[in-house]
Amino acid sequence: MDLKQHINKDRLPAHVAIIMDGNGRWARERGRERNFGHQNGVESVRDTVKAAAEIGIKYLTFFAFSTENWCRPHKEVETLMDLLVKAIGNETPELNEKGVRLNAIGDLESLPERCRQQLNEAIELTESNNRLIVTVALSYSARWEIANATQKIAQKIADRLLQPDEIDEEVFSAHLETASLPDPDLLIRTSGELRLSNFMLWQMAYTELYFTPVFWPDFRRKHFYQAIIDYQRRERRFGKLKPQTAATKNA
């Protein structure tokens, strides 16, 4: 069955965010080191980006490395950083050709110099593309982001550039890492874990959540399309009542 045919192009989520999880368990099931799982996760990212671009998704965000992930063994962190540099280097020309723009959020200053450099080059090269914005969250955590935004706002108040009563939701959002992105419409988390793990807590106030037991290295376009189809069956109410139909209006 071609799942793509079941997707309603008029009701696409504008922004899909993904918590890529389960690499370690995928590797363990095969009697391999955790890093083998991370390496195989790269193909899943490739396939998902292609799948998203083909149906016309505008924003796709990947949680690639959390602030808390720095506490993993040194060797695993090193390998993850190397993989990142390599993947960005390998993939950027094709992404650029396809009209994909690369973006990054998180405490990028804390990344090793080689990563930051590779990332910045890719971001600059793809700067004028707008078919699909792919954001990678690196050394990112929502509480860090919220504290950081608060610092920036406090500094503006101290410098008399902003009044305390001018702080509203819009002003606060504009100081987050995601200032240029709409809030996610759909969050996908792989590997069966039912939690947010400090990802975009502010932005996901009304995001539809989709959890799948599939481990990230096994995740392919069909899984992505299944998530979109599931999303399209839902009714988003944002605290309001159901949209009134002609039948219910007169009841």
Ligand code: IPE
């Ligand atoms: C996701 O897979 C990748 C990162 C968090 C960097 P994990 O490495 O968390 O794999 P599991 O959850 O231990 O299986």
Ligand code: IPE
């Ligand atoms: C969340 O996965 C972070 C990323 C996918 C980058 P984790 O594997 O770190 O989350 P927990 O520890 O299971 O909550």
Ligand code: MG
């Ligand atoms: Mg995990």
